[in-house]
Amino acid sequence: MKPEIILKTVKCPQCNNIIEIKGSPGKKSILTCSKCGVKGSFTFPKSDDKQSKKTHMSDYNVIEVKNLTKKYKDVVAVNNISFNVKKGEIFGFLGPNGAGKTTTIRTLLGFLKPNNGEAYIFGKNIKENIVEIRKNVGYIPGELALYEHLTGRQFLQFFSNIRNTDLSLLNDLFEIFELPLDRKIKGYSKGMKQKIGIVQAFMDDPEMVIMDEPTSGLDPLLQQKFYEFLKKEKQKGRTMFFSSHILSEVDRICDRVAIIRNGKIVALENIETLKKKTGKKIRLRIKEDTTDIISLPQASLIDGWIEISVQNNIDEWIKRMGKYTILDLEIQEFNLEDYFMRYYASEGGA
Amino acid sequence: MNLNFKQILRFQIAIQTMKDYWKSTIILTLLFCGMAVMYAGMFPSFKDMMVEMGQSSAFDSFAFIPGYEDMATYVGFLNIEMYQIFWTLILGIVIGFIAASIIAKEIESKTIDVLMSNPVSRTQIIIEKFIGLIPMLLIINFTTMFVIMGVTIGIGEELNFFNLFLTHLISVPYFLSIISIGILISTLIYEKMRASIVTMAIVVSMFIFDSIAELSSDFEFLGNLSLKHYFKPYKALKFGEIDGFGTSVLILVCCIMLFVSIWYFNHKDITV
Numbered sequence: 001m002k003p004e005i006i007l008k009t010v011k012c013p014q015c016n017n018i019i020e021i022k023g024s025p026g027k028k029s030i031l032t033c034s035k036c037g038v039k040g041s042f043t044f045p046k047s048d049d050k051q052s053k054k055t056h057m058s059d060y061n062v063i064e065v066k067n068l069t070k071k072y073k074d075v076v077a078v079n080n081i082s083f084n085v086k087k088g089e090i091f092g093f094l095g096p097n098g099a100g101k102t103t104t105i106r107t108l109l110g111f112l113k114p115n116n117g118e119a120y121i122f123g124k125n126i127k128e129n130i131v132e133i134r135k136n137v138g139y140i141p142g143e144l145a146l147y148e149h150l151t152g153r154q155f156l157q158f159f160s161n162i163r164n165t166d167l168s169l170l171n172d173l174f175e176i177f178e179l180p181l182d183r184k185i186k187g188y189s190k191g192m193k194q195k196i197g198i199v200q201a202f203m204d205d206p207e208m209v210i211m212d213e214p215t216s217g218l219d220p221l222l223q224q225k226f227y228e229f230l231k232k233e234k235q236k237g238r239t240m241f242f243s244s245h246i247l248s249e250v251d252r253i254c255d256r257v258a259i260i261r262n263g264k265i266v267a268l269e270n271i272e273t274l275k276k277k278t279g280k281k282i283r284l285r286i287k288e289d290t291t292d293i294i295s296l297p298q299a300s301l302i303d304g305w306i307e308i309s310v311q312n313n314i315d316e317w318i319k320r321m322g323k324y325t326i327l328d329l330e331i332q333e334f335n336l337e338d339y340f341m342r343y344y345a346s347e348g349g350a
Numbered sequence: 351m352n353l354n355f356k357q358i359l360r361f362q363i364a365i366q367t368m369k370d371y372w373k374s375t376i377i378l379t380l381l382f383c384g385m386a387v388m389y390a391g392m393f394p395s396f397k398d399m400m401v402e403m404g405q406s407s408a409f410d411s412f413a414f415i416p417g418y419e420d421m422a423t424y425v426g427f428l429n430i431e432m433y434q435i436f437w438t439l440i441l442g443i444v445i446g447f448i449a450a451s452i453i454a455k456e457i458e459s460k461t462i463d464v465l466m467s468n469p470v471s472r473t474q475i476i477i478e479k480f481i482g483l484i485p486m487l488l489i490i491n492f493t494t495m496f497v498i499m500g501v502t503i504g505i506g507e508e509l510n511f512f513n514l515f516l517t518h519l520i521s522v523p524y525f526l527s528i529i530s531i532g533i534l535i536s537t538l539i540y541e542k543m544r545a546s547i548v549t550m551a552i553v554v555s556m557f558i559f560d561s562i563a564e565l566s567s568d569f570e571f572l573g574n575l576s577l578k579h580y581f582k583p584y585k586a587l588k589f590g591e592i593d594g595f596g597t598s599v600l601i602l603v604c605c606i607m608l609f610v611s612i613w614y615f616n617h618k619d620i621t622v
Contacts, residue, residue, distance in 0.1 A: 072621070109467055111620040131471045139467035143622065145460030149370070161362040162468045200464065 014038040060087045062208050062239045063108065067117035070100075070107050077103040079263040080117065085208075085241055090234050092254030092271075093243040096336055100263040101243040102142050105212050109139060122207070135163070138201035142212030142243070144193055152181040152188070152196055156203065165204040173199045176229055177222075190217040198226065208239040215249060227253050247336045251275060261340065277343060278334040279311040282318075287325035309334070309342060363465075363475060367482025371448070375486040378444060382490050383497040389431045390501040393424055400427065414561035417584030424507040425588050428498070433517060433583035438524070442553045442578075445487060445525050449532025450549035452479045453615070455542040460622040472615045480533055480608060487525050491518050510590065517586040520593070523600035524581035528553060530607035531577075537615040577603065 012033040023029050023044045030041050063085035070078040078100040085091040095101050106112045108119055110130035119126045121133045147155055160167050177195040185193065194217040201209050215223045230240060230253055244250050250257050250271075257274055259267040269277075283305045286293075294301045299308045305328075310317050314331075334342075400422040403409060412418035415434045420426025453476070456462040465475070495518040502509045532549045539545040556576035563573025573579040580596035 106463075106620070111463065111466060113617070113619055131469050134467060135469040137467070139464070141460075141463040141467070143460055143463075145463065145622075147461055158362070158366050159464075159468060161360075161365075162470060164360065164362075197464075201467075 012036060012038055012040075061085065061120075062087050062122060063091075063241065064120040064123075065104075065108070065117070066119065068104070068107065068114050068119055069116035070103050070112055071115045076263050078107065081260070081263075081265045082117075083258050083265060083268055085239060086256075087239050088234065088237045089255040090230060090240045090242055090253055092250035092257035093241060093260065094245070094247065094250045094257050094336065095243075095260035096245055096340075099245075099260045101245075101260060102212055103263075104260070105139075105142075105210055105241075105243060109134070109137070109210065135165075136207040138204075138206040138209040140197045140201045140209070140211040140214045142216075144197040144217075146185045146193060146196065148186040149184065151184050152179050155185060155196065156181075156200060159200055160203065163204050167203045168205045170199070170203045173202055176225055191219055191222060194218050195222070202233070206238075208241065209233075210241040212243045213245065214242070215244070215246075223249075245336060247278060247339055248333045251278060267343075276311070278339060279309060280314060281332045281334060281338055282308045282310060282314070282321075283330040283332065284308075284321065285327040285329075286321075287327055309338065361478060361481065363470065363478035364482035367452070367479055368485050371483070371486050374448065375489055378486070379490045379493050382441065382494045385436055386432060386494050386497045387501055389436065390428060390498050390507075391505060393427050393507065394505050396427070397422075414564045416564060416582065417588065420584075420588065424502075424509060428509075429584045429587055432498075433521075433587065437521065437583070438578055438581065439553070439557050441490070442525065442528050442557070443550050445483075446528045446532045446549040446553045447546045448486075449483055449529040450535045450539075450545040451542040452483065452533060453536035454540055454545040457540045457620065457622060458542050462620055463622060466620065473612050476533060476537070476608065476612045476615055480529060483529050484526070487522065487529070491521060491525070494518070513587050513590040516590055516592060517583045520581060520586055520597055521583065523597050523604065524577060527577050527600045527604040527607065530604040530611070534607045534611040534614075537611045537618070540621075 012035065014033060015036040015038070017033050017035040021029060021031065021042065025044050028041055028043045030039065032039050061084040063083075065081060065083050067080050067082055068078055069076065069080050081100075081104065093101055093104070103112065107114050108121065108126060110126055110133075122136065124133055126133065147158070150158065156167075156170075177199055179192060179196055179199065180188075185196065188196070194214070198214065201211070215226060218226060227249075230242075234240065234255075242250065242254060251274060254271055256268070256270055258265050259269075285305055290301055290306055293299050293306050293308075296308075298310065299306055301307075308317060404419075404422040409418050409421050412421065412430060415430055417426055417429045417434070421430050456465060466472075495514060498514060499509075499511055502511075528549075531552060532545075535545045535549045535552070539548060556578055559572040560576035560578040562569045563571075563576070563579065577600060580593070580599045582591075582593045582596060585591040585593060
């Protein structure tokens with residue numbers, strides 16, 4: 001087993017100069033302040049020391065993925081991907097169905113063995129320390145399957161027994177996600193199952209939660225509650241990895257986003273950059289000849305509808321259309337396909 | 351292999367496995383106790399017929415079963431009717447059937463994802479699932495033993511209870527080795543029903559191999575391949591003898607099967 005390396009920042013007691021140091025848990029190191037020359041010593045906390053996790057620096061990478069490749073026989077599901085997830089951020093993992101999102105997540109959690117590359121979570125290699133890593137990771141599976149013969153209470157009890165930690169978040173969670181705990185999970189609706197999946201992932205206050213399309217199965221009202229909950233959790237400093245195929249959802253809650261397509265990461269952007277690139281789609285049918293409009297680069301004709309991609313200039317476009325007789329009109333958010341069509345059309349079909 | 355004893359010693363998965371099977375345990379215990387009452391209880395009414403059959407060498411048709419010559423006595427009757435067929439074969443099939451589903455059902459129903467997202471290693475899952483099945487085996491096994499003791503007293507037959515205890519005791523490694531084969535199949539085949547049927551087929555084949563070997567010395571090598579060959583209830587029940595070598599082989603098979611299961615499960619992708 002490789003020794004774990006902890007990255008810490010310490011403050012010089014004399015001049016408040018901040019120094020970055022690296023070392024393994026339990027190791028004592030002698031430091032000299034580069035600014036004022038004061039000497040001191042620092043003992044790295046043991047890895048099971050909960051406190052140490054909270055004091056990691058903010059640009060500490062909770063997940064580091066380096067050239068990860070996963071093949072199923074001859075099919076390359078994940079192709080040489082690399083990305084980092086920083087502590088305390090909501091990291092969006094966006095891609096159409098079948099792009100490799102779930103494969104990436106399942107590889108990170110140690111369910112699948114990577115063919116190539118490596119990944120670290122909390123600085124620990126997933127190959128060697130996956131059980132240790134999972135102590136501080138919550139997970140909401142994409143295809144959530146539960147022990148249906150158990151009641152909600154028994155189900156949560158089982159996992160709390162396995163994890164053997166305090167369920168410090170449980171009551172807060174029950175306030176948001178009400179559940180019929182004494183009913184067998186067999187009798188739960190899809191939404192209820194998703195809720196218990198969420199509760200199970202967050203209940204012992206893990207340092208990071210990995211979510212694979214967690215909002216599928218939630219009604220709009222609950223989705224809203226869930227987004228608010230995630231924002232609150234982010235404020236507490238929890239790192240969250242959020243996979244989705246819905247652009248507007250990622251755009252709304254994530255800080256950074258990696259876009260995966262056909263097993264490759266095609267973009268890694270700040271949400272602000274992504275927002276600039278997304279927009280609205282005006283779809284309309286007009287009585288007059290469409291030739292003039294569709295000759296514009298933003299417009300195209302699909303099944304008799306003119307489609308115009310607009311960013312911030314929606315007013316300008318609506319006014320421009322004023323001279324036509326409009327038979328029908330729709331305004332939609334960009335979806336992932338529109339985004340791909342616009343930015344990655346050259347790399348093959350969406 | 352990611353073996354964390356601290357985690358395993360908390361036995362949470364094992365306890366859950368026991369809880370999941372408590373209903374099956376009760377039903378199977380009742381079933382096997384009922385059968386024990388039937389077989390032991392019907393001996394007095396068959397006794398005279400058995401003696402007659404013994405004189406006319408009709409027992410020869412049971413020559414594939416060890417101890418068949420002794421069928422006219424209570425011990426011999428119990429051996430043939432209860433232990434050699436019903437116990438060794440039928441309970442073997444049932445236990446194998448259950449063990450073979452134990453990993454496969456988690457994967458088939460996709461619950462393995464939520465289980466494995468917790469701090470448990472694959473090694474731990476196999477070991478704890480194995481441990482979790484042991485109470486079921488012990489409860490069925492020893493409850494049946496007590497029922498046979500009761501019936502024996504009830505019908506006033508002679509039976510050495512210590513030998514009876516030995517018979518049930520040496521059946522434990524026999525069934526544990528079947529459980530371990532079931533678990534290995536369960537890690538190889540990710541469909542619950544297929545894994546169970548394959549394991550059943552293995553248990554039945556081993557029974558047939560051993561029977562053929564008993565019948566003809568030309569096929570003795572086949573018997574060596576059968577777990578039943580290493581479990582000798584007749585010797586224990588009649589003479590109070592434990593086949594130390596046989597029992598060691600069963601324990602060894604159990605360990606090897608578990609080890610291979612753990613090794614294979616640790617190297618396999620969990621695709622759901």
